[in-house]
Amino acid sequence: xxxxxxxxxxxxxxxxxxxxxxxxxxxxxxxxxxxxxxxxxxxxxxxxxxxxxxxxxxxxxxxxxxxxxxxxxxxxxxxxxxxxxxxxxxxxxxxxxxxxxxxxxxxxxxxxxxxxxxxxxxxxxxxxxxxxxxxxxxxxxxxxxxxxxxxxxxxxxxxxxxxxxxxxxxxxxxxxxxxxxxxxxxxxxxxxxxxxxxxxxxxxxxxxx
Amino acid sequence: xxxxxxxxxxxxxxxxxxxxxxxxxxxxxxxxxxxxxxxxxxxxxxxxxxxxxxxxxxxxxxxxxxxxxxxxxxxxxxxxxxxxxxxxxxxxxxxx
Numbered sequence: 001x002x003x004x005x006x007x008x009x010x011x012x013x014x015x016x017x018x019x020x021x022x023x024x025x026x027x028x029x030x031x032x033x034x035x036x037x038x039x040x041x042x043x044x045x046x047x048x049x050x051x052x053x054x055x056x057x058x059x060x061x062x063x064x065x066x067x068x069x070x071x072x073x074x075x076x077x078x079x080x081x082x083x084x085x086x087x088x089x090x091x092x093x094x095x096x097x098x099x100x101x102x103x104x105x106x107x108x109x110x111x112x113x114x115x116x117x118x119x120x121x122x123x124x125x126x127x128x129x130x131x132x133x134x135x136x137x138x139x140x141x142x143x144x145x146x147x148x149x150x151x152x153x154x155x156x157x158x159x160x161x162x163x164x165x166x167x168x169x170x171x172x173x174x175x176x177x178x179x180x181x182x183x184x185x186x187x188x189x190x191x192x193x194x195x196x197x198x199x200x201x202x203x204x205x206x207x208x209x
Numbered sequence: 210x211x212x213x214x215x216x217x218x219x220x221x222x223x224x225x226x227x228x229x230x231x232x233x234x235x236x237x238x239x240x241x242x243x244x245x246x247x248x249x250x251x252x253x254x255x256x257x258x259x260x261x262x263x264x265x266x267x268x269x270x271x272x273x274x275x276x277x278x279x280x281x282x283x284x285x286x287x288x289x290x291x292x293x294x295x296x297x298x299x300x301x302x303x304x305x
Contacts, residue, residue, distance in 0.1 A: 095248060112234045139236065139291060140280060155286050163293040165232045166269055167251045 049091075053123040057088050058171060059192035061121065062203075063185045065098075066176045076100065079171060083121060091120035093169060098160065100173045101199070106157050107172050108146065108199030110138045111164045118169035122197060129198065139163060149200040162199075172196070174203040210250065212268045212297070214239045217271035219303040220272060222295060233299045237291075241303045242274040245292065253296065268297040 018026070031039050061083055065072035075082040079096040090096070096118060099107045111117065112135045117125040128134050138145045142159045146152070153159060162170050174196040180188060183206065191208075195201040214220055222233060232254050233301045248278050252263025276289040283289070 097248075112236070113232060140283075141243065143286065144278075156288075157286075159289045160287065161291045163234070163291065165234065166254070166294040166296065168248055168269070168271075168294050172252075 021115070050119065050124060053091075053120060055192075055194035055197060056189070057120070057121045057123075058194075058197045059189040060086060061098075061171070062089070062173050062192040062197065063189035065173055066180075066188055067185050072100075072173070075173070088121060093118060093120040094167045096121075096169050096171060098171045098173055099160075101175045101202075103124060104157060106146075106153055106199065107160050107162060107170075108138065108142060109162045109164055109170045109172060110135055111169050112136065112139055113165055114168075116164040116169060118171050121171065122194060126194070146200060149195070151201055172199040174201075176201075177203050177205050180206055210265070210268075212247055214244045214247070214270060214302075215298060216244050216246055218243055219289040220270075221303040222272075223299050223301055225299070227255065229255065231255050234293075235261070236279075237260075237274070237293055237295070240274055240279060242278075242293075245271040245273045247271075248294065251296075253298075263286045267276060269294055270297065270300065272300075 015101060029043060033040055033043075042075065061075065064086060065075050071082060071085070074085070075098045079098040080090055080093060082098075083090055083096065099109075101107055110129075115125055115130040117129065119125070134145065139161055142161050143153065146159070164170055176188070177191060180191065183191075187206075191204040191206065193204060196203045219241060220243065224238045225231070225233070226235070227283070239305070247268055250266035250268050253261075253267050254263070257263040269273050272293055272295050274291045276283040276291060277287050279291060283293070
């Protein structure tokens with residue numbers, strides 16, 4: 001166990017040099033504020049709003065789809081409208097498409113060009129999602145990459161990679177785990193993790209809380 | 210404006226590297242797949258990226274590729290697929 005001794009960890013320091021893009025972002029931001037086009041408080045609020053969005057929103061959507069077939073049908077037809085039904089503000093989300101994992105089909109999402117991700121309902125993507133390693137490899141060796149995440153799928157299952165290159169954002173609806181018939185919607189939502197909604201994992205089993 | 214392609218059509222992704230920003234990854238260029246669905250029409254990101262109006266809008270399609278067609282070493286699970294969104298001006302009919 002880690003005993004939290006305050007004198008043990010390395011001193012917290014800032015990096016001396018900003019990267020090229022950090023400098024560019026700060027320069028543009030300063031100019032926009034200086035010219036009165038936006039305020040520092042607006043920038044801060046936008047960051048705060050983004051940080052407040054977590055995969056719990058997506059999990060709520062998936063859990064509802066698991067218990068309500070009519071909702072699932074609407075989610076698969078027009079995901080953004082269905083998400084809005086649950087009172088979730090979809091913010092800047094463009095077109096959302098929900099894709100369902102089944103016994104025969106496993107979907108996994110990537111953006112090979114950058115980091116397209118349904119941020120308004122999943123929050124900020126994990127660092128690995130943006131890494132060159134994941135982006136370049138999952139499209140050519142999806143099963144190998146999934147195995148590194150601890151997910152080995154039978155040969156008979158179709159592994160379908162979605163490369164999210166444009167205006168569409170994809171949300172994976174993981175398969176509902178067996179033995180969860182008696183669970184409430186709220187408890188089901190706890191089984192729906194971020195990674196399962198990207199498609200690099202299955203939903204948790206109830207005994208994996 | 211009418212769409213050039215319908216679900217089921219066989220299409221090839223054009224080759225190209227226009228100066229500036231484009232959203233068609235090189236790994237898929239020159240490959241032949243089939244149209245799964247048409248998402249609708251969207252402003253062209255190649256213009257939007259530089260402050261343009263993105264008009265005329267481009268139809269955006271979901272295209273399906275079979276993994277073994279993308280890479281002939283992909284033999285273990287031949288039913289595996291790659292689905293990708295491609296704008297209409299990057300697609301051409303695949304000859305039969």
